Amino acid sequence: MPSSTSNSDSEVARPGFVRQTASDRPGVAQPVPERDIPARPWGPIIFAAFIMFVLLIAAWEWYWRDYGVTPSYRNSPGQWAAQRRRIDNGEGDKTVLIGSSRVLFGVQLPVWEKAVGERPIQLSLEGTSSIPVLEDLAEDPNFKGRLLIGVTPDLFFSGFAYRGDVIPYYHKQGPSQRSGHWISQHFFEPYFAFYDPDFALDTLVKRQAWPVRPGVPSRRSVRKLMIQDADRNSHMWRKIEVDPEYRALMRSIWSERFVGPPPPMMNTPEKLHKLIDTQISRAEAAVKKLRARGVSMVFIRMPSAGEYYAFEQKVFPRSSTWDVLLKRTNTPGIHFEDHPELQGYELPEWSHLSASEANRFTAALMPIVQQEFEAQESK
């Protein structure tokens, strides 16, 4: 930028600087830059740095494995986009699972595949209403298959979408992002336990016991809950089942969400009713488009327990949410409370089925889902 101290636009003396820059040479052709290489023993320096780096990484990996972590695939936007793209690449007639983490953990793809010979595409997103994905599929003429739509009351009827940015990511994903995902999935994710967003540096720093600033609500983020395969088949991390302390921690994190004032968009009965109505209208419009293309759909309310179930019953009772949804969309639904075979499973932290229970649950669910799909398709 122009120097307001110079008396002319000619070269300015800059005592103190080791080398001049373009800012010191106004109005002239800039010469080839000179770059100094500090006189240091760079060979030994980089060698020692590399050894230390490898040791630090090894120690970090050992620490997390000792904590009970095993390498698994990252639940990244690239991972979701890769599965979503299967619909564009000739698999548009397949069964697709959408919903939140309950469908992600609770519906096991190998069990499904064993039962009907087809492995569904898993597009559920944790902490996220299924409506944005439902709307995205409704706009995609390539999709003509079957759709199982998870309904987690506090997410679906509030429209909360923790991973909502994944859909625009899929639509805008560039070649370098795709190749980055491929490299990550083939060379890093299957081998490094620490390579998990839950153990990223900023997450770990944030998680420390910082003093609470008066007036700032203390709400902890959900910790690592799951292990994921390359095609997003997921199950609960074993630590939650075997480590009572970790399980209690997860429950206490959920409990924080059940106390305190509701968010501004649902802090009166009228606002809450309007919010629920809006979400059902969105679902209704999407379902209409999908049905016009011949897509068979079934809603599913996965099990919940304990304080989580009590919270759902209190804020999003079935009569004003689930029942209205099925009626307005004219779509069949499977509510765990209506089927004895879908009840009595172990949910260690109240919201998700454990890994072994998820297999049993999927096996029990399959005949009901098949029956609902076939009933629609026979009409």
Add this chain to the structure above:
Amino acid sequence: MVFNSLTFMVFFALVLALHAMPFKWTTKKINLLIASYLFYAAWNPPFIILLWISTIVDWYAAQKLVHAEKPAARRFWMLLSVVVNLGMLAYFKYGTFLLENFTVLMASIGVDYQAPAFDIILPVGISFYTFATLSYTLDIYLRRAEPAKNFLDYALFVTFFPHLVAGPIMRPTELVPQFVEPRKASSQMLFFGLGLMTLGLFQKVVLADSFLAPAAEMIYDGKGIAGTLDAWIATLAFSGQIFCDFAGYSTTAIGAAMCLGFAMPDNFRFPYAAIGFSDFWRRWHITLSSWLRDYLYIPLGGNRHGEARTYLALMVTMLLGGLWHGASWAFVVWGGLHGFYLAAERILRSRFSGYRPGPFALFLFALLTYALINITWVFFRADSFGKAWMILSGMFGMNVGAAPILPTMHLTMVTLIVSGIVFAHWQMRQQTLESFIARVPAWLLSCAWAVMAFLIVIAQGDGNAFIYFQF
């Protein structure tokens, strides 16, 4: 592709390996050219056509310009280059902005003009490469530079991937001569280049993305009203974020070029130790500020035509410099504030020309400069004037009763990191990074390098784009 991505790691390893092969120099340059096109196409392949248009038009215009004998013909070819480059920039970067303002203008005189849909995607780095290609024809027009001897050298000057999308903005005289003779990095250049890349990525991935950006986002993108502490911490966080993000990019770019045997100019010189605003602009985004000075401020008259003309040239340069950053009035205000600061400083320096401040006063002036620069960052970061005003109100204690927003962790991390940055800049203000490193014990350099690399890996960045890509 972005530097902080796995794709770039693989790409760069392949480019280094290819460049080390015993090919002819021309073959190596063709390899670099193809690699640079791949680097750019990895975002959005069709936009490579714009890069080609810019390259070919300026090559052709410069060839014609050099052989034109009449001044009118020379001016025609220079103007053709300017119109094509600025036309592309105007269409892709400012099209929507111009249309929105035209609609508002029409509405203000009672005309209900409905603008057609104008959904344009901004090609990455267009502001940077159009300025680089423009400087080629302008330098030849101004007889400061000779045209490149062959098209390959020129095309590689425009496209060379380390500087292509976010600078440093290279002049033809800085880079084209480097393509004439074979260049190969020595082992010292390769190692130090890798060290610079590690430092740049540490600034971006660990400091900017992991610790500074979230605090700024909570206030600038949140819905709450910020009190004094929150508004200041968020703005300080952004001041640190944008420095670490952009200086981190420049350092990585310089390191990448060095690994291949090429030299790129400094783009930052510890700007938060600046004493005054003219000093700041000799330290911040040097290649842009000097570009604007050489191709805009000086042609507008610079400081050669009296005080009034100088202030006018200064203000026009800074306003357009603001607009270069983005198609929004907030950027114009940001540039205008800097223009005002520079003009005020010029007046004060002439009024108190005999004043020689002592070391403590200099330090206080540096802090004052930094504080005033933070005021300008509010307009740079806020997505609306309403938001900017809310933050400024908070910073000046006018949001009485605002509930606290930022948790202790953000307050602590931002304070530590930003204090560290400002302290480091103050310590380094009269030296270069290289002269400092030359005095550091080898064992300490190894430790620092290993720790930075380790922190980059465990930060697990998401490959967030650098802020300046959007410009």
